[in-house]
Amino acid sequence: xxxxxxxxxxxxxxxxxxxxxxxxxxxxxxxxxxxxxxxxxxxxxxxxxxxxxxxxxxxxxxxxxxxxxxxxxxxxxxxxxxxxxxxxxxxxxxxxxxxxxxxxxxxxxxxxxxxx
Amino acid sequence: xxxxxxxxxxxxxxxxxxxxxxxxxxxxxxxxxxxxxxxxxxxxxxxxxxxxxxxxxxxxxxxxxxxxxxxxxxxxxxxxxxxxxxxxxxxxxxxxxxxxxxxxxxxxxxx
Numbered sequence: 001x002x003x004x005x006x007x008x009x010x011x012x013x014x015x016x017x018x019x020x021x022x023x024x025x026x027x028x029x030x031x032x033x034x035x036x037x038x039x040x041x042x043x044x045x046x047x048x049x050x051x052x053x054x055x056x057x058x059x060x061x062x063x064x065x066x067x068x069x070x071x072x073x074x075x076x077x078x079x080x081x082x083x084x085x086x087x088x089x090x091x092x093x094x095x096x097x098x099x100x101x102x103x104x105x106x107x108x109x110x111x112x113x114x115x116x
Numbered sequence: 117x118x119x120x121x122x123x124x125x126x127x128x129x130x131x132x133x134x135x136x137x138x139x140x141x142x143x144x145x146x147x148x149x150x151x152x153x154x155x156x157x158x159x160x161x162x163x164x165x166x167x168x169x170x171x172x173x174x175x176x177x178x179x180x181x182x183x184x185x186x187x188x189x190x191x192x193x194x195x196x197x198x199x200x201x202x203x204x205x206x207x208x209x210x211x212x213x214x215x216x217x218x219x220x221x222x223x224x225x226x227x
Contacts, residue, residue: 042217107159
């Protein structure tokens with residue numbers, strides 16, 4: 001089955017630790033995205049990548065880092081510099097890399113990160 | 117600052133009721149509007165992609181309209197069923213690469 005997988009589903013981290021969230025897709029999509037959701041707010045874009053070995057900051061990139069070494073994978077690292085990392089993180093992919101008309105995004109199931 | 121607002125924030129209806137909710141977005145620099153349905157414990161799934169002023173889309177009992185001149189889209193559900201219970205997200209796509217999601221409308225349908 002084609003789709004997007006994220007792991008783990010739940011993640012607990014101590015303050016000061018970096019943690020990496022996994023995102024894999026087998027849809028052959030060029031573009032991949034990371035969003036963060038906080039209660040009562042819309043999805044906010046952290047980083048996106050339109051092609052392998054290239055990625056761009058979204059609206060709230062501070063304290064996060066990504067890599068895109070393979071088309072299928074777009075891991076997100078939440079660093080200790082992120083001041084309020086407790087949130088729900090969603091990964092998505094789309095067929096076209098530019099966000100233009102018709103660029104529907106396909107989402108993974110999400111990872112809930114809690115900082116203790 | 118581009119802002120996308122959805123209203124109401126949540127909605128409780130009885131099975132069989134018809135309902136609608138709103139997505140408001142900037143009326144300038146419009147490229148597309150997407151609607152997604154997000155059921156609890158699942159991933160958001162695309163419902164509609166709307167690109168032209170006056171667009172109307174329909175999928176079963178769910179339909180949507182688009183007014184780009186005044187910056188709003190309506191989502192309608194006819195004869196709500198318990199399985200319609202979900203959060204409905206709209207996403208505004210502006211010129212260039214910029215996708216902004218609303219906070220969603222959470223629909224509860226009681227049997």
